[in-house]
Amino acid sequence: MIQSTSRFLLLASGVTLLASIAVAQVARRPGGSIDDAAAAQRPGGPGKGGQGGAEATRAFLGLGAAPDKVAAGRGAPVYAQNCAACHGPDARGGIGPNLLYSNQVLGDDHGEKLVSFLHGGRPEKGMPAFASLGDATLKDVTEWLHLQVENYANRGTYQNTNNVMMGDAKKGASYFRANCASCHSVTGDLKGVAVRYRPLELQKEMIFPSREDHPTRMLNARITSPTGSTEGRLKVLDDFTVAVVDKDGLTHAFSRGPNVKVEIHDPLQWHRAFAFRLKDRDMTDLVTYLGTLK
Secondary structure (H helix, E strand, O other), rough: HHHHHHHHHHHHHHHHHHHHHHHHHHHOOOOOOOOOOHOOOOOOOOOOOOHHHHHHHHHOHHHOOOOOHHHHHHHHHHHHHHOHHHHHOOOOOOOOOOOHHOHHHHHOOOOHHHHHHHHHHHHHHEEEOOHHHHHHHHHHHHHHHHHHHHHOOOOOHHOOOOOOOOOOHHHHHHHHHHHOOOOOOOOOOOOOHHOOOOOOHHHHHHHHHOOOHHHHHHOEEEEOOOOEEEEEEEEEEEEEEEEEOOOOOOOEEEEEOOOEEEEOOOOOOHHHHHHOOHHHHHHHHHHHHHHOOO
16 A cells, blocks of 8 residues: 555656646747657657656656556457446546556556456445456456556657647638537637647647536436436446436435436547547647637
């Protein structure tokens, strides 16, 4: 527990420090001059010859052993089939917790702790046991989880060859009208968006919008049972229980069964799918266009 807690604190503080350094560097540059492509080619950077930077960052953040990428590749479809519904496709949380900050994950290196944990699960909290998958498969899943932590925290392994403000604003405007204008307005919710967000922040919020502090973005559900229908913000959903909080703040819980139907509405579903179909060129054009809305 001490080891995993320390690793969590190092991860959180390290990411914050690196983010602060990055913001300070961006602030010293002229607007729109962020050049990640050039940075990727610098000695020790994330481009050729940059692996030393990745190792140094891993040591600084206390991330532990490097994940086995081959095993992680085998574990990816297993995670998607068995875990993504609760913990999200990228392990960053859904109706279940974010696993990138989990003590169970951060306290493990190569499955020596996680495999036995996954064997038994946490039935009392709605997490089933996965012993039937076998130790080797479970170990592959743990390597995939560690790789997600690595990709999230270790900027030494990240390479972005696009300058996010070097797209074609006219093409971005056309893309916006064709794909985004049915929900968003440049004179409404996006008015002045370029003042509220830096280019990289704007890109992130566009692809992975946060639910935090946005009640209208929370998961909602309609539960239909023999006694009637109930709607509200989704609070719990597992193999045994479903619960929602209605508009008056009251919690309604139901035991899962064949007579209980659950319909989930995710206000961010379009954006979640958008992140996987958006092409790099379109993303750069779109961010460049949104960057003109001051």
